[in-house]
Amino acid sequence: MTETARPALPDRLSIDPRSPFHVPAVFAHEVGIRFNGKERGDVEEYCISEGWVRVPAGKTVDRRGQPLMIKLKGQVEAFYR
Template sequence: MSDALPDRLCSSPDSKFYDEAILSKGIGVRLNGEERTNVEEYCVSEGWARLAVGRTLDRRGRPMTIKVSGKIEVWVKGDGEKA
């Protein structure tokens, strides 16, 4: 597998952008220079991320999210380098 991370990734198994192999390695996400731990989905090329809002759930049991725009940086946490 190449070291390149996908442009878009989602943590929900129902999404077509879900990739368990990549998520199991541990992905770090920085939004506008601040490392975030509550990212549910991101898209680097479009410059947005969906962030979980507290512990609230929607009617299907998934976390409620808000869409935030800005500069997105992602990396594999074990490497210590940004991708």
Template sequence: MTDTNTPPDRLSLDPRSPHYDEALISRGVGVRFKGEERTNVVEYCLSESWIKVAAGKSLDRKGNPLTLKLKGPVEVWFEDVDNQGE
């Protein structure tokens, strides 16, 4: 990642995922999916145009939340960058 103001191509909130990065998550990442800002995103991928969201309160047999993969246009940004200009 060369630009510190550009979010990575893929990021996950799950600490077991190889795409988890606590430092980036702590900055606050905003996600817009199909033109609507989403706050329930568990993981996203810009290059493949998808997000994963929790499927209600359902859990798998290991106790992890079930997720749904939704495909469509994805936009992401760091929320702390937006607040610096104010």
């Protein structure tokens, strides 16, 4: 696919389909997240303008079986691979 066929990456994005920040058109392409200069593959949600990412807190899950999330603050950069 060409670069023009890809939708613009939003300021805030979540991989959870229940979230209001989930954009299915973006996930038709592979998205990468660079956090504080290092590429991370475990990011569940990010916000570029506020400078944070949400990642799972180990193997801990809540009572519904969803992983517990922690918010890490720093420099966030989203890109298409």
